[in-house]
Amino acid sequence: MKLLITNGYIIDPTQGINAGKDLLIEDGRVVGFADRGGGAPEDTEVFDATGLVVAPGFIDLHVHLREPGQEYKETIETGAAAAVAGGWTSVCAMPNTDPINDNPAVTQFIIERAARAGLANVFPVGAITKGSSGTELAEMGEMKRAGIVAVTDDGRPVPSAGMMRRAMEYARGFDLTVMDHCEDRSLAAGGVMHEGEWSLRLGLRGIPALAEEIDAMRNCALAELTGARVHLAHISTIGALEAVRRAKSHGLQVTCEVMPHHWSLTDEAVEGYDTNTKMNPPLRSRAHVEAVFEALRDGTIDAIATDHAPHHADEKALEYDHAPFGITGLETGVGLALDRLVHPGIISLERLVELCAVNPARIFNLADRGTLRRGAWGDVTILDPDLDWTFDASHSKSKCRNTPFSGWTMQGAAVATIVGGRIVYRRERVTDPDGAPI
Template identity: 50%
Template sequence: MTGTVMEAILLKNGRIIDPSSDIDLAGDLLIEDRRIADIGPGLKGPEHAQLVDLNNKWVVPGLIDMHVHLREPGQEYKETIETGTRAAAAGGFTKVACMPNTSPPNDNEGITRFILDKAREAGNCQVLPVAAVSTGQKGRGLTEFFDLLNAGAVAFSDDGVPVRKASVMRLALEYALNFDALIISHAEEPDLSAQGCMNEGITSTRLGLRGIPNAAEDVAVFRDCCLAELTGARLHIAHVSTKGAVEIIRRAKEKGVKVTAETAPHYFSLTEEAVEDYNTLAKMNPPLRTEEDRRAIIEGLRDGTIDAIATDHAPHESLSKECEFALAANGIIGLETALPLALKVLLREEGFSPLEIARLMSQNPASILKVEGGSLEKGKRADVTVIDSELPFTLDRDSLFSKSFNSPFLGQSFRGRAILTIMEGKVTFDLLGLLREG
């Protein structure tokens, strides 16, 4: 059963994976009064506790996705806060940060409060609003950072579009410094990417499609790293897709610039070959790149240059994908495939440890956004995800909770997914009906 707050839940015989304390041990976890009450071997909960034998399934801190598009307000035919957060819970997420490019954009307290109210009402997943950097995301006047932070915004970004002028980005970083606020950069130089619809290279030439060169991303990442160095403010680079961007961020970090970065599962899973046959389901911005870029992204995740995995969940109704490639909308849904892809590529193909995956999908996003989470320590709010790393399943339309199903992974078989999601002690997803009354 889902949606019910249980006073006590005792997860027995799990593999407890807590990146905040570097723990990966067999044991139990007790949740009481919405908090983690105890952790360790051979726990005995109170008599009324709901007991689940996990048989060595992973127990990790609730996953956190720092980059989603929930489409509400304004585009409820693509997704709503209710459906998007249900998809999040099904993907194992207990917190998601939503980008401001709604209609109207989240550039004022009213919209920020509206998002938070809707999310609370839905109760599936905590939503952390990212407010716009500039009014109307037009790249001119800055929004009221102070008011937006008070209303509950966790960061600022014009994501969907880049902050076009370097002077405006500089001002935003200087303004953010007053509040130690985070600026998230959608790093794209529109003079180079204009009208492009896929990666620029041999494949785009063969398909006869206008390309977007890696340089469109690299130039923008470099600009924003320079501005972060100049101002001393905290910068986060969204959806890193190129080898060059990884190298620039690595160098900036070595110099002590306060920069962090995320990539999306599709950039470590797919290459531009996915758009052969003009498959609009693999069209996104930044575009899928080459195998060389994919390798660099994986190495960036391995050495800590890239701090986080974020989905860039971008739901679209079918019509906006069922059209000519160049005209199709950008983006894919990601909340329900992020963890399965991380298990497939990072865990099984690349040898990442479960702890590393928990760090990339929970601990690091929490610390970048400065929110509670990413930890299973005693006393913390009980945001907990149980993962069956071996459970086979096929991704089909009917099984998706998202309102849209624009995914290039439809019909594919996976091994491993979230089976139980608990947000602040409340069961928000229970695939196998592990928790029953009585």
């Protein structure tokens, strides 16, 4: 089976390519580039990418697919459908399912379900501790053998520095990246939004930036002590970015990711008490958003991830205090990046590809991904950076609609998603603005 992507503009930072070329994929792997207009070999499907950007497949390091256990929120199949509709060829599934992915049986289940769905690649991330309870190490070695690509207790951060030290030391032996949700719970205690003038004004309990910062500093210090590969999830604060910047300057193997909502909205959006503005880490103040822009510019931030966290409408219909944290994000992330980072000139298209494909593959050791080198997996994200479109959550492929971005108009979108040489999503321009899976 062959696929030729013709007339596109290739951006592959791993090979320093920024040029109009044709790309040939055969039997799921990249064969190589050809000059435009070379014609298609026999038995080849042709994708005309005229006016479009062709990039290595985007990898979302941070999604919640809810299966097993919370299939009323999302399944691996619906989550994967949302992923490819948003331009993500691969997603990394957080372990806070029910049961928690803290053993190889759950890992295998997720991999089998993903294979059956046959849309995006789904890479399970295992728990650091059994039941993510923060007390006993989970079977990282067995889970790695079953297919996990990293470990984290996301949503329930490892509270004790001693436990985290042991986890980092142990994970090193399996070359697993330790990903941590940075949050000091004693500081965050009971908070539902960013602590600042808006939390005071709205009478909501605040989560201070320091809750994230102090834990990020701890994790950087532990990375230095243990030599582990440490990835800080959903960073949103000045101090945490500063900690990462410092760790990098000291040569530590510390990386971090940011979420589109943390550069698209501020804590002021909570006014009106829309529970679709409630997530953890919370929407921050303008100064923190500026710090995110700066860290995207200067290279401190390694990856863009969505923290796609579907919740049922009934759950989000509760009082702000009681609604769960989290918003969906798979279908809006790339649009928000193009619209609010690339078009205003904060980052280049090439840097976007690094943030969404090249670096994520490196951070979680995903072999032969994040690149269009010969022999790499034929995962390709095709962008139309200039497409004007409006996101309508009611047409979302996710089971849930908990997003603050419904009705937002953006310039730029992923218009086709190719996984293993197979076109799994294609947005029909003009005629079908919502796109349709093929």
